[in-house]
Amino acid sequence: MARVNQSQFALLGLLSLGPMSGYDLRQLIAWSVGHFWREGYGQIYPTLQHLEKQRLVTKKTQRQKGKPDRNIYSLTPAGRDRLRQWLSQPASPEVPRNELLLKLFFGQWVPAAASRAQIEAHRRIWKKQLEEYAAIRRRLLEEHEQDAGRPFWEITLSYGEHIAKAQLAWSQETLKKLRDKK
């Protein structure tokens, strides 16, 4: 059995928060679920059409002056049911694929400095990410204090923080190990 289109459900989920266009969806994805989910336009627009064909969403075209038309999509009751059904099913186990670890695994074939550089870059990325999580947390407390979704959004944020800290701890520990050895 072929894998199910996950982007579909990401879009249904976001549309459950309110009607919006493909463009809006892209924007919203970036600053809401961006740290654990991404979609590009090349995925969003065809998927919206697919959802419309299945009657899970409806489209309304909004004319604008000076700007292109907007296609506003709304969840239908069937779409909401479909979303609920998906949410209730256990998440499928993710297939691990970590390029950094693969490169480190074969570290014996390159100078130690190369492996160190890989980890340094990794450390920088996660340090920045952790700072971003702090910013998200502030925004979450300020702008969404009584939003019904907030406790759940905080759960995903907390996940990110835990992972980021683990990434940083491992990076520093490993860099130290590599330094001591040399």
Added chain:
Amino acid sequence: MARVNQSQFALLGLLSLGPMSGYDLRQLIAWSVGHFWREGYGQIYPTLQHLEKQRLVTKKTQRQKGKPDRNIYSLTPAGRDRLRQWLSQPASPEVPRNELLLKLFFGQWVPAAASRAQIEAHRRIWKKQLEEYAAIRRRLLEEHEQDAGRPFWEITLSYGEHIAKAQLAWSQETLKKLRDKK
């Protein structure tokens, strides 16, 4: 620019440890890099042919009695160069895609028990994973004590342990939060 075939390098890397067949590769992947990299036969066999065409590996057919022939692949000098070159390049940033978090993010639309069940399942998986890491660590110390690759293999293992512990900590913390709220 299209994304580069990563499976290619995974296979080159494993072949750098010694000549072997596609079948062997699958086996080796499972118990060496299995916790951060996976490949199925549908990917391995075509990729080996592709590598052969590029002269990065050579094939020798070994006849066996009572069993099918084995195609043994070996790294060529060009293959080793190609591997080294790839190892020296910075790992491309991974695109995040976490189904569990996506489901939790929209937790407001399902009973709290559903979200709890998701996290429980997640906890069980990582608990098991952490136990497996302990087994890998034992094997690493016993069977590969003076292997040149060992320090690097330990680095990837340590990564897994850090992440697994973070996953468990988050799971337990979050389950507690959800319990208190209810």
Added chain:
DNA sequence: CGTAGCATGTAAGTTGTTACATGATTCG
């Protein structure tokens, strides 16, 4: 006698990425 292991491969289908195409407005 069914199942698992050994061993290799093909084919079909889906997903996801990237580049391309368009065109107006606003801002520096």
Added chain:
DNA sequence: CGAATCATGTAACAACTTACATGCTACG
């Protein structure tokens, strides 16, 4: 005047998954 933003979409291409196909041996 160039760049960025708004806004939607298509086409081409990789990459990956799954199922299918084959056939022998050993084991319980």
